[in-house]
Amino acid sequence: MAEELIRFEKIRKEFPGVVANNDIDLTINKGEIHAIVGENGAGKTTLLKILYGMHQPTAGKIYIEGQEEKIASPAQAIKMGIGMVHQHFMLIPSFTIAENIVLGYEPRQKSIFTDFKKAEKITEQLQAEYGLAVDPLQKVEDVSVGIQQRIEILKVLYHGAEILILDEPTAVLTPQETEELFEVIKTLVKEKNKTVIFITHKLNEVMNISDRVTVMRDGKKLQTMATESATKEKIAELMVGREVLLSELERDSKQGQVRLEVQQLKARDNRNLKAVKDISFQVHSGEILGIAGVEGNGQSELVEVIAGLRELESGKIIINDQDLSESSSGEIRRNGVAHIPEDRLKNGMSKEATIAENLLMGKQYQKDFAANKVHLKQQAVKKEAANLIEEFDIRTPSAEVSAGSLSGGNMQKMVIAREFSFDSPILLISQPTRGVDIGAIEFIHNEIMKKRNEGCAVLLVSAELDEIMRLSDRILTIYEGQITGEFENNKDLSKKEIGLYMTEKRGEAN
Numbered sequence: 001m002a003e004e005l006i007r008f009e010k011i012r013k014e015f016p017g018v019v020a021n022n023d024i025d026l027t028i029n030k031g032e033i034h035a036i037v038g039e040n041g042a043g044k045t046t047l048l049k050i051l052y053g054m055h056q057p058t059a060g061k062i063y064i065e066g067q068e069e070k071i072a073s074p075a076q077a078i079k080m081g082i083g084m085v086h087q088h089f090m091l092i093p094s095f096t097i098a099e100n101i102v103l104g105y106e107p108r109q110k111s112i113f114t115d116f117k118k119a120e121k122i123t124e125q126l127q128a129e130y131g132l133a134v135d136p137l138q139k140v141e142d143v144s145v146g147i148q149q150r151i152e153i154l155k156v157l158y159h160g161a162e163i164l165i166l167d168e169p170t171a172v173l174t175p176q177e178t179e180e181l182f183e184v185i186k187t188l189v190k191e192k193n194k195t196v197i198f199i200t201h202k203l204n205e206v207m208n209i210s211d212r213v214t215v216m217r218d219g220k221k222l223q224t225m226a227t228e229s230a231t232k233e234k235i236a237e238l239m240v241g242r243e244v245l246l247s248e249l250e251r252d253s254k255q256g257q258v259r260l261e262v263q264q265l266k267a268r269d270n271r272n273l274k275a276v277k278d279i280s281f282q283v284h285s286g287e288i289l290g291i292a293g294v295e296g297n298g299q300s301e302l303v304e305v306i307a308g309l310r311e312l313e314s315g316k317i318i319i320n321d322q323d324l325s326e327s328s329s330g331e332i333r334r335n336g337v338a339h340i341p342e343d344r345l346k347n348g349m350s351k352e353a354t355i356a357e358n359l360l361m362g363k364q365y366q367k368d369f370a371a372n373k374v375h376l377k378q379q380a381v382k383k384e385a386a387n388l389i390e391e392f393d394i395r396t397p398s399a400e401v402s403a404g405s406l407s408g409g410n411m412q413k414m415v416i417a418r419e420f421s422f423d424s425p426i427l428l429i430s431q432p433t434r435g436v437d438i439g440a441i442e443f444i445h446n447e448i449m450k451k452r453n454e455g456c457a458v459l460l461v462s463a464e465l466d467e468i469m470r471l472s473d474r475i476l477t478i479y480e481g482q483i484t485g486e487f488e489n490n491k492d493l494s495k496k497e498i499g500l501y502m503t504e505k506r507g508e509a510n
Contacts, residue, residue: 004066005030005195006051006163011060013046020046022219023060028163033189033196035206035227038216038239039437040408044199047216048165051197052084053077083156084165089148093141097134098123101155126154131187144503145294146177153184164188166198170205172295175465175499182209201438203232204466215239240439249445249470252453256285259426259457260306260337265315267305275301277481278315285425288448288458290472290489292465293502298481299461300342303430306459307339308332309347319426333362338419342430342461348415351404355396356385358403359418384421392417393443409436416444420451427451430461445471465495477501 006028013021021043028034036044049055051062053071061068064080071077074084091100098119107118123136132150140148149169156164166185170178186209188194200206206213207227214224215238222238236244260283269275275298283289291299304310306317308329317325319335333339341347349358360381363369369384371377385399392413396406403414416432432448433441448471452458462468468475469489477485477498485501487493 002029002032004028005064007063008047008051009061009063011047011050011062012058013043013050013055014058019219021050021057024216024219024221026214026221026224028195028197029212030195031189031193032211033185033198033209035210035213036197036199036216037201037203037206037213037235039439041218042216042239043219044216045167048084048167048197048199051077052082052165054084078156078159078161081160081162082165083159083161083163085149085152085156085167085169087168087171089145089152091140091148091151093139095140096136097138097140097143097147097151098136100140100151101126101158103155105159122158123154126158130154130157130184130192132184144177145172146174146180149173149177149181150184162194164194164196166196168200169198170200170202172463174294174502175495176503177499178205179496185209202466203235203438206230206235207232217241236438240437242439244439244442249449250453251449251473252286254455255287255473256455258282259285259320260459261316261318262306263316263318265302265305265317266313267301267310268313269298269301275481276305276313279478279481279483280315281476281483283426283457283459285455285457286452287474288452288460288472290468290475291459291461291478292468292475292498293478295463297478297502299478300430301481302478303339303342303428303459303461306332307337307341307428309341333422333424336424337426337428338422338424339428340415340419340430340432342434344411344415349403349411351402353403354400355389355394355403355406355414356381356399358414359385359388359399359421361418362422388417388421392420392447409440412436413440413444416447420447425456427456427458429458431463432460433462433464433467441467465498469493469495469498479503 004027008024008026011021011024024047038044046055050057053073053076062071101123102119107115109115120136127134132154134147134150169181173181185196189196210227212224213227213230213235215222215235217239263280265276265279267276279302293299301310305312308327312325316323319337322335324332324335345351360369364376369376369380382399389396389399394413394417395410403411406414429448432444436444448458460471472489475487475489475498476483479502487498
């Protein structure tokens with residue numbers, strides 16, 4: 001029979017104007033892998049930050065092994081054997097792995113100086129005990145994100161964690177790194193008697209690794225179920241509040257002329273380091289070309305260069321048979337390129353402007369909307385906004401409220417609605433569903449595929465390999481600013497093969 005380890009009783013957490021957790025009752029059993037899923041804003045991370053002492057509940061109680069506990073801080077949680085690995089790693093890049101693992105709990109020489117040799121020995125003992133191979137002397141800035149994930153886990157294990165909270169643990173991992181992490185988690189639970197709670201939005205992972213899954217929506221716990229009796233469709237429906245099909249997308253196979261071609265592109269990042277190195281490819285009308293890579297390997301800079309938002313060091317950008325290599329972002333847009341940027345808040349919208357104003361951006365000088373050089377045709381603007389709000393299901397009380405009042409998912413739908421409304425023959429799309437709930441993901445995917453089937457040439461960049469493989473006709477892998485592989489997307493293509501080409505291990509695929 002399952003042994004109760006943690007019990008949340010009527011947990012409530014209020015922030016100004018928001019109830020993040022609404023009277024949640026939840027039990028976590030000892031020695032289980034418990035997944036917590038829900039849309040953005042469902043209250044998942046808030047609940048577990050309460051367990052870790054980062055937030056204090058407005059009301060309610062927490063019981064650990066049957067005893068009520070008031071967890072006032074992360075330091076107290078750590079003493080109680082609770083560790084949390086955050087979605088964004090909290091490591092010091094210039095420190096070695098060993099220095100990061102013992103940080104805050106350093107072994108001392110003569111009670112004053114850090115004993116670095118002992119720190120290295122501690123790291124070696126930890127990796128041997130838990131099967132998490134790392135080099136104690138290597139600097140964090142020189143290792144992959146998969147290794148950084150291991151360091152974070154070793155840190156909490158060094159602190160004595162018996163309960164591990166993992167927040168979106170695979171967000172930046174390749175398929176191989178995800179598999180390795182899952183093996184580690186299974187070992188920690190089965191062989192070391194640990195308990196793991198993890199937050200994720202990836203339903204395949206829920207089905208793959210968890211023993212039980214809890215679904216949250218709008219700050220409430222809806223249901224906890226044994227994973228073996230659940231389905232992805234049932235979980236998705238609970239998360240969203242309606243049926244989510246998750247079905248195959250309708251794909252028209254016709255492809256046409258080359259719309260976008262880049263030749264030997266080179267560009268630098270914001271630190272003036274080489275980020276794009278001799279990249280060449282073509283995108284045809286009626287085709288989605290996906291760029292797959294771990295974030296930070298040059299894909300962001302690549303799209304910005306093509307969109308005219310970043311200086312091109314050398315190479316050519318040919319759009320609809322025209323060389324637009326030295327063109328501004330405005331010129332590129334006027335020549336048939338729409339762009340959904342990676343950072344919607346920075347490059348895709350104005351939070352202060354109204355939704356109607358955001359939806360009109362780029363069209364304000366068109367004769368349909370401009371009464372003269374100063375004034376707009378307000379009725380035409382209102383009609384355009386109303387049509388796009390309805391077509392793209394943007395949830396808002398009015399087109400006249402500020403765009404900053406929208407949820408993240410509705411902000412993204414607003415940006416997509418505007419860019420798709422230009423009817424441009426070329427679409428540059430970066431991270432189309434970042435911060436978007438599963439119901440909106442289904443909608444956005446269908447809209448992208450509709451554009452592709454209408455003959456658009458689509459360049460798609462996403463950190464979600466599932467998304468790349470669902471939407472793309474062809475896939476290019478990128479690593480350290482270079483294209484490392486090209487694949488026709490068909491039923492024989494595996495995530496594992498793609499994943500090898502997303503890292504320095506691509507030779508292992510041969």
